[in-house]
Amino acid sequence: MKCLIVAAGQGVRLREKGELKPLILLKDVPLIEHVIERACIAGLDGFVVVSGYRGEELRSELDRFSAGRDIRIAHVINDAWKRANGVSVLAAKRQLTAPFVLTMCDHLIDPDIYRDLLAAKIEPDTVTLAVDYNIGSSLNDPDDVTRVKCSDGRIQQIGKSLSDFNAIDTGAFLCTPMIFEALEESQAHGDDSISGAMNVLARWGKARVLDVRGKVWLDVDDPAGFGKAERLLDLGRI
Template structure:
């Protein structure tokens, strides 16, 4: 299994702290490195990074990152990074055969989330999304969250930032099959802008979008200075395995 990390966006809400969100340090470790190390711990044999904004700078950092983390890390540059994030998924998925972990560069997770998600594949789904059924989780920014409404068997009925009914929040981690990129492409062909949520909703509409509940596990979307401060304070404790491994090198 490989992993795809989406790292192409502008990161406007974190610009006061860093001009490259994926390279923004959290207690001394760049967000992207945390993601790569967590993907490896979950079983990834290779990590593909979808690049766009500040692509040259980010791509220049990947060889050293690969050496430090001990697995191949390669770039897949998005032709137009101003387009929605589904275009990054399609670009990165071209470099991957089979199922893959899909992560956002600005999301970090306690150890069990990605490893648990990696075991959720099945013939009855084209994608499995990690969800948090605590919409009032104080770590979640309600103004930026992607909400999820689930139905039978916990499969997705609706997903998006403005859906009126929801019972969970999208954690930003997926176990994807090739169906996800195909669904995004089909949504674009049908006139959608090409967001990841467009593809997810297309799979949900045909009963192919499953969820996996993270329970009380810790995760954080490091999208603005408030979240960055929370990450600085909490990540060394919540991601103790990652930080301990790096200190031991």
């Protein structure tokens, strides 16, 4: 199964560590290579990376990595990279006509989370989000996480400003091409985010959740998250 990685934004919150977030060295390895390595361990065997900000630099580095490791990486260019992340996902529509995994270039995910997604039943025209019910986890910034209200294995609502929520979005999804219809619907109404599309899918009854059950994941979005990532890698926890 293919894996789509969103890597188009500026990453301004991590700018002190480097100019281009996907290529910031984490334990001497570019961040996006950590992401790809974990997906490969889980059995994903082809990658589509959406680039935008300083995209030529990123694509050149990924081509070098791809050739050296014999990992298939296709590129999609998002010239509208200043818009929210759903625009990047929609830009890859022509590349992805079968179920695929979606993740972010700055999310370190335990390969077992990907394995659980791959093992999940793919219901027709649905999208499944891996969620963490441990909302008090110290690993991720509680003021920056995307919050999810779930019930009976389904998403009711998702967004950063929810006051009533019981789970956190890990940034790992098992998608069918229905995600693209939801993105088009959401963007037509002014919401360019992936969360906007998930809210559309929730209204359609097509947004599912999968519990990560304590497995480790981390959004490496700022210097604090970067420090946590270094410690987790030192401990072999991710």
